[in-house]
Amino acid sequence: MNWRFSALSVCVLTVALTGCKEEDNGSGYYVKDAQHRIAVSSQNLEEIDVQVAQVQNLPAGDVFQFDDIEFVDEGLAWSIYNRTPQSINSLAVRLGDKQQLALLKLSQTLPAYSQAKLSSSTHTLSKLDFEDQLKLFAPKVQIAGFGVDCSDQSKTCYNAPDDAQRIIYETVLINMRNAFNRKSFSQFADNFFADAANCTKYSGCSSYGDPLLSYSTKNLLTMGMSEHQLGMKVMRNKYAAEGMGGGSSPDINLPVASSGGWASYWESYITPSSANYRPYSVATYNTIFHEVAHAYGFNHDSGMTYGFADAWAKTYVQENLTQAQRENRNVLELPSVLVDSKAIGKGKVRLSYYRPVSKAVSNQVELQIISGQAMGVQIAYNSNQPGSTVDVTFNPIPKAPVYIRSVADNGDYISTLQLKASDMVESPSYTFGGKKYTILEDELLDSEANGWAIRKLCDQPNQELAEKADYQKLWDYMSSNDLLAGLTKGKFLSRDEPSGYLIWMLEFKPDQMVSSKYRMVDSLGADKGLVCVEPAI
Secondary structure, eight states: OOOOOOOOOSEEEEEETTEEEEOOTTOOOOEEEEEEEEEOOOEEOOEEEEEEEEEEEOOOOSEEOTTOEEEEEOSSSEEEEEOSSSOEEEEEEEETTTTEEEEEEEEEEEOSSEEEEEEOSSSOOOSOEEOOOOOSSEEEEEOSOOOOOOOOTTSOEEEOOOHHHHHHHHHHHHHHHHHHTBHHHHHHHHHHHHSHHHHTTOHHHHTOOOTTSOHHHHHHHHHHOEEEEEEEEEEESSOOSSEEEEEOOOOTTSSSOOOEEEEEEEGGGGOTTSTTOOTTSHHHHHHHHHHHHHHTTOOTTSSTTTTHHHHIIIIIHHHHSOHHHHTSOOOOOOOSSEEEEEEEETTEEEEEEEEOTTSOOOSEEEEEEEEEEEEOEEEEEOSSSOOSEEEEEESSOOSSOEEEEEEETTOOBOEEEEEOHHHHSOOOEEEETTEEEEEOOGGGOOTTOOTTGGGGGOOSTTOEEOOHHHHHHHHHHHHHTTOGGGOSOOEEEOSOOSBTTEEEEEEEOSSOEEEEEEETTSOOOSSEEOEEEEEOO
16 A cells, blocks of 8 residues: 545545545546545444353365354354364454444454354344455465375376465465555555566566556455465475466456466475475465465566565565464454444445454554546545544446455554445345345446346345245235335346246236246346345344
8 A cells, every 4th residue: 555645624535646635526536546544533342252162173174265254043052163274362243133343352262173152241142243354365265175196206296285284375375364454565565566676577567557556456456356266286296396376367346256276385395304394484485475376367477476476475574474473373363443334325335433442543544445447436534523434435336346445544454345336325125034135226237237147236245136936025025015116117037047048027017926038148228127135134
């Protein structure tokens, strides 16, 4: 983050290429990276002391994700399932009917890959969900189960790490994840690529032509995307290089990655019995970052493999991580501030700021709003009498995801929220029969989307496009409650297919729902809507 700041008092800010200025009645500036230091009086985050009991190991799976922490209501008690390689002392959660943010402080450290029973003598635990705001670098890591036979010693072979090698990979990946969510790392990357002596060595940097989004920030978002398939393998038998890797690049204009790749390291360096064993050396941190960058589609001309990986290992890791941090799987970290967001109008989002009580946090917060596509942004807050909220207005509503990053002025770990269009527009919804039915507002529809593409428009967690049976239940409910007259659209398309290349079109008439078949190759059009269905909370 090369933060650009403006000292402004009580006003509404319109973000321009040069920073920000007072509102100019819609003359319209478009940016991909808006940065401000704002005055915010963060609320103390409610802390809940939780007793931990009956800790049991979980099998380390073939695949892990850093946010795979689950709470399960088992009737008389709650259980936590930590399927990550990190231990946990405290973690942010949402709880209760209102899904309020809170901090759970565990009575003892919960180890990596473990489960336990939870209880609290001071609070009622209900509807618990893990709240992960360290959003960047969130791959789906496959680290076992490749099914490759490496018995032929004469050939280079790539397969899964053994238990000791796995811990080394997990340690480095945890430190990479932590770095991608630290202000110090963002500044380090910005400074590296802003230096002409570095940038001119690599054509990916020197030929980069987007004036609205810096090369380092674009790379941060690319490797920061969630769900990228990352295979971590070990090069065995015959030495071919220090490491090998390859993959495709995520599209930062999508909410989750559909890409994937793999990375490997030569076995002798991470095998304890080897004379060449160097598990947490500068060379190891360098090569693993280098190969993981390949797994995200970066080539040698990008500066992310040769170049930045060297600087990361030689300088950033050595100066910003202790030896204990470099050589151990580190505990789950918390951002310096936590942020809640709520749509308060079409394209308007209210950010509410909280701080863990254990963190001494400045009232100055560094706010960065990034997207892969240009956006019009207005930021409103009161700097003379700072409150705990900031209002952000997007006009028009962005089609690409927006990343809102916040860090206390004296903090390092950054809170990142990813907002999609559906997070900025509140659509009408109805909850009954154990399901929530959401009728998408026009701003969330794509009239050009065909029968396959419309399914992606239901993009909230656990949502999917309604099927014909769901539409019938919704019509029954709305008819019984005299709600049909309030619909702005009377025709809808379904997810399910009565036969090949056909879906249902459902028409909500006053006295019945009428169904007919609709070709999937045809677009949604402007006269039809969509309903998304998800389990009720």
